[in-house]
Amino acid sequence: MRIGENALKNWIIGLVVVALVGFAGYTYFEDKKEEQLREEAKAQLLEKYNSQQQLQTDGPPEGEGLKIGEVAADFPIETADGEVVHLSDFRGEPVILNFWATWCPPCRAEMPDMQKVYEDTGVRILSANLIETEKSEDHVPQFIEEYGMTFDVYYDRGGIAAQTYRIQPIPTTYFIDSEGVISFIAYGPLNYDMMIQELEKMK
Structure with a gap:
């Protein structure tokens, strides 16, 4: 009887382990599938955005x-x-003109x-969201x-502003002084100290 009970116990433990491993494997592949779908959707959006940029043939207005x-070019x-x-x-x-x-x-x-x-500082931030690349417009207010x-x-x-400024990497940030002249351009993320430093230069 003791042998039978031990065998049953071992069988139950083995069954639970197999079930857990199977569930973990299923979850892993489902997560991978979801991630792949997200990446494919993002790639399609970026392809659409890049094709729009390629249609841009005119440069900034004269002057x-x-x-x-x-x-700074107007838009x-x-x-x-x-x-x-x-x-x-x-x-x-x-x-501060920021594309993101x-x-x-x-x-x-x-x-x-x-x-x-x-x-x-209360500085004017023109935060330009690249809405044409977003999977859903609802993501912006959530963000x-x-x-x-x-x-x-x-x-x-x-994508008019992004096309005018030929935006490639994001974030891209332009610091524009009170006379409308570009004083600094950053390709990539900035931290607090860097932003403050560039604002001080425009005073």
């Missing part, structure tokens, strides 16, 4: 540019309420420092809430 020391962009504004509307005050997307890890890393700079962003976020519908 405007994309380089340090040049007057239209939408508020969350659908109102169209232009970069030139903010002439007379320094502007919710799916971009460096953008996520940078955003808390961007928020702190805004809280500490804003998650990161406690209190500065205005704008939607680059049609």
Whole structure:
């Protein structure tokens, strides 16, 4: 009887182990499948975005540019309420022009420092979300809430701003002085001290 009980106990333990291993394997492959689907969707969005960029043949308007020391090229962009504004509307005050997307890890890393700079200085931040690359527009307000962003976020519908500035890596950030002249360009994430340093140079 003792042998039978031990055999039964061992069989039950073995069954549980097999079930757990099987479940773990199933979960692993399901997670991999979901991750693959997300990456495929993102790749399709990026392909669409890049194809839009390739259609851009005109450079910045005459008298405007994309380089340090040049007057920043103007462009239209939408508020969350659908109102169209232009970069030139903010002439007379320094502007941090930041191109980003919710799916971009460096953008996520940078955003808390961007928020702190805004809280500490009140500088105008023209936060240009590359909405054409987002899988869902709902991701933007979710991102804003998650990161406690209190500065205005704008939607680059049609990729006009990104095309004008020929944005490739993101985040990309332009520091533009009160006269509309580009004073600094950053390709990649910035930290708090770097942003403050560049703002000080524009005073």
